[in-house]
Amino acid sequence: MSEWRPKRFWETAHVAEAEGGFEVLLDTRPVRTPAKAALRVPTRAMAEAVAAEWDAQIEKVDPASMPVTRSVNAAIDKLSIQRAEVADMIAGYGDTDLLCYRAESPQELVERQASLWDPLLDWADSDLGARLRPVSGVMHTPQDVGALETLRQIVHGFDDFELTALHDLVGLSGSIVLGLAAVRGAQDIETLWDLSRLDEAWQAELWGTDDEAEEMAAIKREAFLHALRFFHLAQAR
Known part of the structure; x- marks a missing residue:
């Protein structure tokens, strides 16, 4: 059975000011989230991006072609309900950050991780005030409590839409340092994605690429880039 998708019923999608921000109207009908909440966003730029996605639908609505709308829905229906958690x-990624867990061998990989990941840990120390220490091997080694508390306070300072973006940046990369570096513009987003894939790139150099793994990586990369775009939309005043 094919998946049911609603048909396009509107002529135009446009943005209107609303209490607390902006909304998107399909002709005169306001868009609502899957949970039937009012779709209200904090910036006109984000609302215009949502409207553009609805305007681009042809005969039937294809959620897969609407990443900004999906992120807005996640912020309103999910994250806002369990924001603190x-x-x-x-x-909590700070205690198990990807950049802190280093290979014990071969030496070339050890040196590559150090040369590419250490500068980001130094950045976290100087710009965020959180020094995370690298360790060799995969056994968990607790990080400094003060550094983790600093990261917690930074994260709790984001609003629901910014936090939705950061959630994806951190989850996809496995690193809160990379996620925060992305939203603070410490390095360009493509470089940060490549840094998160350093170990996979090393394996590919040794053994060649796997088509299925490469396809999955491409999907994750696109989601990573989208997350930063969504963060910028949340901040566009």
Whole structure:
């Protein structure tokens, strides 16, 4: 059985000011989230991006072609309901951050991780005030409590829409340092994605690429880039 999708019933999608921000109207009908909440966003730029996605639908609505709308729905229907828990989960990545867990061998990989990942840990220390320490091997080594608390306070300072973006940046990369570096513009987003894939790139150099793994990586990369775009839309005043 094919998946049911609603047909396009509107002529135009446009943006209107609403209490607390902006909404998107399909002709005169306001868009609502899957949970039937009012779709209200904090910036006109985000609302215009949502409207553009609805305007681009042809005969039937295809949610897969509407990443901004999906992120808005997630912020309103999911994250806003369990905001504190999500923020704590994101901050918790600091205790198991990808950039801190280093290979014990071969030496070339050890050196590559150090040369590419250490500068980001130094950045987290100087710009965020959170020094995370690298360790060799996969056994968990607790990080400094003060550094983790600093990261927790930073994360809790984001609004619901910003936090939705950060959730994806951190989850997809496995690193709160990379996620925060993305939203603060410490390095360009493509470089940060490549840094999150350093180990996979090393394996590919040794053994070649796997088509299925490459396809999955491409999907994740696109989601990573979208997350930063969504963050910028949340901040566009």
